[in-house]
Amino acid sequence: MKAILGIESSCDDTSAAVIIDGVLRSNVIASQKVHEAFGGVVPELASRAHQQNILPVVSEAIRQAGISKNDLTAIAYTRGPGLLGSLLVGTSFAKGLALGLNIPLIDVNHLAAHALSHFVKETPEDEVPEFPYMCLLISGGNSQIILVKSPVDMEIIGKTIDDAAGEAFDKCAKVMGLPYPGGPHIDRLAAEGNPNAFAFARPKIPGLDYSFSGLKTSFLYTLRDGLAEDPEFIEKNKADLAASLQQAIIDILLAKLSKAVKIHRPRQIAIGGGVSANSGVRNAIENFCKGRGIKAWIPKRSFTTDNAAMVAIAGAMRFTPDHITDISLPPYSKTAIS
Numbered sequence: 001m002k003a004i005l006g007i008e009s010s011c012d013d014t015s016a017a018v019i020i021d022g023v024l025r026s027n028v029i030a031s032q033k034v035h036e037a038f039g040g041v042v043p044e045l046a047s048r049a050h051q052q053n054i055l056p057v058v059s060e061a062i063r064q065a066g067i068s069k070n071d072l073t074a075i076a077y078t079r080g081p082g083l084l085g086s087l088l089v090g091t092s093f094a095k096g097l098a099l100g101l102n103i104p105l106i107d108v109n110h111l112a113a114h115a116l117s118h119f120v121k122e123t124p125e126d127e128v129p130e131f132p133y134m135c136l137l138i139s140g141g142n143s144q145i146i147l148v149k150s151p152v153d154m155e156i157i158g159k160t161i162d163d164a165a166g167e168a169f170d171k172c173a174k175v176m177g178l179p180y181p182g183g184p185h186i187d188r189l190a191a192e193g194n195p196n197a198f199a200f201a202r203p204k205i206p207g208l209d210y211s212f213s214g215l216k217t218s219f220l221y222t223l224r225d226g227l228a229e230d231p232e233f234i235e236k237n238k239a240d241l242a243a244s245l246q247q248a249i250i251d252i253l254l255a256k257l258s259k260a261v262k263i264h265r266p267r268q269i270a271i272g273g274g275v276s277a278n279s280g281v282r283n284a285i286e287n288f289c290k291g292r293g294i295k296a297w298i299p300k301r302s303f304t305t306d307n308a309a310m311v312a313i314a315g316a317m318r319f320t321p322d323h324i325t326d327i328s329l330p331p332y333s334k335t336a337i338s
């Protein structure tokens with residue numbers, strides 16, 4: 001039996017998962033509500049909450065998998081990128097447990113784990129992608145187009161030069177007075193609105209890189225001008241504002257993806273990251289791929305946001321005698337994919 005424990009603590013979710021012989025047996029996630037009152041993640045509060053959550057979350061993941069900690073073969077953990085204080089909690093816990101159990105550690109890059117999340121199998125029959133494929137990774141911290149050539153060979157061919165797609169959702173939602181994180185609220189409101197009601201700015205930057213800051217400014221100015229004429233502007237137009245914002249984000253994402261597809265001609269496209277939970281994005285990618293004869297990999301919503309199942313599978317796929325992490329390796333807050 002090969003049992004891999006995955007540990008994720010890069011931002012504001014403490015998660016642990018167990019994969020046994022390639023099949024997911026548990027995936028426990030403790031989300032941190034403490035940040036809602038601040039309208040964004042407060043790093044120090046995040047690390048403190050991870051410290052409180054990590055032991056019960058890991059114990060529960062092992063219990064739900066129906067094994068004991070002594071049955072674990074190796075521990076995969078998120079080394080980075082992310083918030084350093086948060087990463088330190090997961091990293092230190094993983095190291096301590098691996099040392100205590102005398103089993104190997106496997107460090108995992110958080111972005112690579114998102115890109116490999118489609119390999120998480122809930123039953124042995126589940127289908128998985130074939131290498132190589134193109135991945136659109138869209139989250140609160142990243143917007144990237146990645147060529148995934150193997151579990152250990154990934155090339156970022158496009159990335160955001162300013163905000164990530166999730167930040168565009170969250171920051172625009174915040175100025176509308178919606179709670180944090182705003183992405184899911186925009187998604188819900190957009191279902192009732194007209195996506196063509198407002199024309200927000202689309203960036204004109206060359207190459208495959210993304211930019212969302214112009215859209216954010218254009219959204220802000222529309223609210224400012226609307227509120228100057230009618231103090232009820234947001235309330236009266238919230239569904240149309242949400243639908244038009246979501247449409248603008250989808251158009252921006254697809255414009256660069258379409259360019260990337262023309263250059264690299266992938267046969268499969270996978271999406272990942274928190275924003276891949278968005279209903280409009282999921283439909284748009286499905287249609288985009290259908291029209292081009294490309295196989296689309298749309299993740300289950302539970303695997304879009306941060307979770308340890310993707311860390312465990314990325315660890316399992318990288319677990320070879322040559323890839324065993326030295327206990328002295330520190331976490332990192334920023335890096336390219338690796």
Ligand code: KG4
Nearest residue numbers: 139140141166181183187274275278305306
């Ligand atoms: O991958 P993730 O959990 O972690 C970070 O990178 O932080 O992504 C979180 C992001 C947030 O910006 C959140 O608003 C966005 O994913 N998100 C959504 C939806 N669900 C989560 N954005 C749009 N529509 C959604 N349904």
